[in-house]
Amino acid sequence: MSQAEWPLFEVFIRSKNGLNHKHVGSLRAADEEMAIQNARDVYTRRSEGVSIWVVQSSLITASDPQDADALFEPADSKIYRHPTFYDVPDGISHM
Amino acid sequence: MSQELSIEELEKRFQEKIDAEIKIEPNDWMPDDYRKTLIRQISQHAHSEIVGMLPEGNWITRAPSLRRKAVLLAKVQDEAGHGLYLYSAAETLGADREETIDDLHSGKAKYSSIFNYPTLSWADMGTIGWLVDGAAIMNQVPLCRCSYGPYARAMVRVCKEESFHQRQGFEIVTKLAQGTPEQKEMAQDSLNRWWWPSLMMFGPSDADSQHTAQSMKWKIKRNTNDDLRQQFVDITVPQAELIGLTIPDPDLKWNEERQSYDFGEINWDEFNQVIRGNGPCNKKRIEDRRNAKENGKWVREAALAHAEKRKMKKAV
Numbered sequence: 067m068s069q070a071e072w073p074l075f076e077v078f079i080r081s082k083n084g085l086n087h088k089h090v091g092s093l094r095a096a097d098e099e100m101a102i103q104n105a106r107d108v109y110t111r112r113s114e115g116v117s118i119w120v121v122q123s124s125l126i127t128a129s130d131p132q133d134a135d136a137l138f139e140p141a142d143s144k145i146y147r148h149p150t151f152y153d154v155p156d157g158i159s160h161m
Numbered sequence: 162m163s164q165e166l167s168i169e170e171l172e173k174r175f176q177e178k179i180d181a182e183i184k185i186e187p188n189d190w191m192p193d194d195y196r197k198t199l200i201r202q203i204s205q206h207a208h209s210e211i212v213g214m215l216p217e218g219n220w221i222t223r224a225p226s227l228r229r230k231a232v233l234l235a236k237v238q239d240e241a242g243h244g245l246y247l248y249s250a251a252e253t254l255g256a257d258r259e260e261t262i263d264d265l266h267s268g269k270a271k272y273s274s275i276f277n278y279p280t281l282s283w284a285d286m287g288t289i290g291w292l293v294d295g296a297a298i299m300n301q302v303p304l305c306r307c308s309y310g311p312y313a314r315a316m317v318r319v320c321k322e323e324s325f326h327q328r329q330g331f332e333i334v335t336k337l338a339q340g341t342p343e344q345k346e347m348a349q350d351s352l353n354r355w356w357w358p359s360l361m362m363f364g365p366s367d368a369d370s371q372h373t374a375q376s377m378k379w380k381i382k383r384n385t386n387d388d389l390r391q392q393f394v395d396i397t398v399p400q401a402e403l404i405g406l407t408i409p410d411p412d413l414k415w416n417e418e419r420q421s422y423d424f425g426e427i428n429w430d431e432f433n434q435v436i437r438g439n440g441p442c443n444k445k446r447i448e449d450r451r452n453a454k455e456n457g458k459w460v461r462e463a464a465l466a467h468a469e470k471r472k473m474k475k476a477v
């Protein structure tokens with residue numbers, strides 16, 4: 067039965083030129099072309115997009131939530147990467 | 162890297178996240194029961210969207226004008242989309258799509274009892290949009306803040322689309338209510354048949370609802386069934402009055418103290434009968450869904466074979 071199942075695709079939509087493609091959801095389709103067609107019907111019925119990307123879900127590599135601390139915590143301690151870390155004397159502008 | 166944590170510790174951290182309104186995403190750790198509860202609820206919800214297309218599909222070819230037909234088609238197409246968003250959300254929890262659908266077809270999985278009532282007149286297209294989609298909105302708006310990310314996001318999309326559903330329905334009912342005496346009678350008859358089943362859509366009374374307490378703790382649910390039902394009554398009664406229709410409930414009356422309507426006892430026996438499969442259209446609905454899957458099988462297989470063939474050609 068599962069042999070006849072269509073693969074799962076993730077769908078990304080650019081809502082208008084100038085903006086990034088954004089993940090909107092997923093769907094099943096026999097191939098990429100059908101995935102684009104289905105994505106058009108499912109995710110852009112009200113002019114939500116001007117461009118669609120589809121990619122088979124199985125091709126995506128994701129970070130493990132369990133590793134979130136190791137991956138992202140180092141950034142938390144490096145506050146000097148933000149402009150607010152620095153003192154700017156009164157009277158200085160355009161900085 | 163990640164030290165082994167006990168189940169108790171994991172559950173404690175999980176609940177802390179929920180309490181802090183941090184969404185749970187597909188690969189995050191979650192208690193088995195949270196996963197099970199969500200799979201059950203989301204797939205039931207998906208089934209309701211899909212089965213819900215059938216009573217309305219019944220009138221697409223008989224819509225009274227091209228405008229009404231185009232609108233009804235668009236509405237029913239939206240419901241198919243809602244079903245799809247929801248099946249996808251269930252899949253993020255590890256539910257197998259085909260199995261989920263087979264559970265509906267075998268009678269193992271439930272769907273909203275409302276769709277087991279027949280659509281006898283054109284006015285029913287209006288009443289369904291007004292009351293059934295209205296009740297669905299009431300249920301779905303709080304679900305936009307559900308603790309499970311993919312379900313919440315699906316609900317945001319769904320809710321955006323639902324308001325047109327309710328408005329087009331109310332427009333139909335209003336037109337009929339303001340039409341000839343026969344048309345008004347048709348609208349009233351339809352309201353008489355759909356009012357009580359619509360109230361049942363909110364599910365059993367809080368006292369009898371097995372899942373409510375845990376679901377509220379996990380922020381899958383934000384309001385109790387009775388709460389939402391009361392809100393629905395309070396909002397809908399003035400709408401009926403405004404278009405000159407009568408809610409078929411002799412016990413309905415404004416309660417000054419509560420600033421809410423008191424309403425009559427729901428026939429829970431009928432509700433339970435319909436849930437158990439003995440409603441007027443249960444068998445027909447499941448049969449239609451089964452046939453749709455069975456009759457479409459060759460198309461799905463052909464599409465897959467075609468895709469396979471093209472891939473081979475490209476590879477050469």
Ligand SMILES: [Fe+2]
Nearest residue numbers: 210239240243
């Ligand atoms: Fe819907």
Ligand SMILES: [Fe+2]
Nearest residue numbers: 240294323326
């Ligand atoms: Fe709807």
